[in-house]
Amino acid sequence: MTQPCMNQPCMTQRDQAAIAFDELHSRHAAALTQQAFLLTGRPRLAQRAVERGFRLAWQRWPQVAVDPDPAGWVRAATYEYALAPWHRLCPGLRTARMPDRLAAPAEPSDQALLVTLLSLPAPYRRTLVLHDGVGLGLGETAAEIEASTPAAAGRLAHAREQIAERLPELGLGGRPPARQGEILRARLARLAAAEQMPPPAAEFVRSGSERSAERTTRAVFGLIGLFALVTLLTVIVTPDHHTPQEQSMSPVPHAPVAPERHRHGDESAHKAGGSHRAGSAHKARGAHRHAGEAVRKRLRQARLRPESR
Numbered sequence: 001m002t003q004p005c006m007n008q009p010c011m012t013q014r015d016q017a018a019i020a021f022d023e024l025h026s027r028h029a030a031a032l033t034q035q036a037f038l039l040t041g042r043p044r045l046a047q048r049a050v051e052r053g054f055r056l057a058w059q060r061w062p063q064v065a066v067d068p069d070p071a072g073w074v075r076a077a078t079y080e081y082a083l084a085p086w087h088r089l090c091p092g093l094r095t096a097r098m099p100d101r102l103a104a105p106a107e108p109s110d111q112a113l114l115v116t117l118l119s120l121p122a123p124y125r126r127t128l129v130l131h132d133g134v135g136l137g138l139g140e141t142a143a144e145i146e147a148s149t150p151a152a153a154g155r156l157a158h159a160r161e162q163i164a165e166r167l168p169e170l171g172l173g174g175r176p177p178a179r180q181g182e183i184l185r186a187r188l189a190r191l192a193a194a195e196q197m198p199p200p201a202a203e204f205v206r207s208g209s210e211r212s213a214e215r216t217t218r219a220v221f222g223l224i225g226l227f228a229l230v231t232l233l234t235v236i237v238t239p240d241h242h243t244p245q246e247q248s249m250s251p252v253p254h255a256p257v258a259p260e261r262h263r264h265g266d267e268s269a270h271k272a273g274g275s276h277r278a279g280s281a282h283k284a285r286g287a288h289r290h291a292g293e294a295v296r297k298r299l300r301q302a303r304l305r306p307e308s309r
Contacts, residue, residue: 017061022202025054028071029199034192035075036082038129041118043197045082053078054205075134076144083122109169110191116166124159131156132184133192160184 011019029050036046053074057064067073117125123145130141131152142152160180164172170187172180 017065018206020065021054021058021061021206024057024070024074025199025202025205028074029054029202030197031192032075032078033197033199034195035129035133036078037195037197038114038117038133038188038192039079039082039122039125041114043195047197047199049078049082051200051205051208052081054202055208058206072144079126083126109167110187110194112167113163113170113187113191116163119166120159120162124155124162127152127155128159128184129188132181133188135185 032050032053033046036049037043040046040049056077057070057074064070064073117128120128127141127145130136130144131138136144138152138156139149141156142149145152145155147155157177160172160177163170163184164180170183172183175183
């Protein structure tokens with residue numbers, strides 16, 4: 001039997017989830033905003049990416065709550081949104097070639113480091129921020145970027161080489177990889193801390209996530225209802241049955257019947273051909289008869305001549 005709450009009101013399961021979510025938000029939202037700024041160079045896009053990541057986490061909180069690393073789950077969602085390829089279609093959301101602003105006081109080397117960081121391809125930039133900025137190990141970095149460990153190591157080495165070549169004053173050239181990581185970790189931490197971008201409140205994120213989920217549900221049911229209505233109208237308008245045209249039972253098609261005038265013309269031509277053939281035969285018989293009479297006449301004359309006897 002459940003004991004009633006005597007000193008304080010009982011918390012529902014949703015209240016417990018909200019408390020755990022708010023705690024996760026308060027611990028990691030600010031740092032995630034700074035990291036997103038290092039990825040994009042745009043403060044508003046960084047705040048929007050963090051809000052999107054936490055909204056998605058609240059919508060899937062049962063899954064996030066049992067994840068071994070809830071902060072990593074939100075970080076992955078935030079990075080995915082911040083570096084989404086479709087942001088290139090919107091000038092206000094694409095990664096800045098030059099940072100929108102850099103909080104004062106800022107040294108020229110910090111500005112140059114941020115510009116160089118933004119010039120790197122997105123996969124290399126993300127790998128560098130995760131490994132040298134956040135401090136993840138190489139295996140953890142590879143798992144989060146969904147790549148093999150050698151591939152992650154190659155991206156990290158390429159990013160460091162580009163920074164060392166463009167910013168020789170950082171002293172990365174000729175250093176071992178471990179020392180390069182220490183130098184970059186300190187410089188990226190100072191660069192990120194210079195940006196004071198307050199993230200949205202946790203309660204605002206939760207309410208916005210619930211409104212977004214409600215709108216999505218309504219849109220889905222609206223599309224289903226529209227599809228059902230169109231289907232019903234189609235059934236009503238379409239006849240129940242149709243009578244197919246009668247087809248001949250004979251597998252051989254009928255020969256086409258010639259028009260009347262063509263038939264008369266064919267008959268006339270046939271008669272004319274017959275008459276011509278009959279006349280030719282009659283002439284041939286007459287010529288043969290005349291030739292026979294001439295031969296018989298010559299034979300009679302030959303018998304009457306004396307020298308022939």
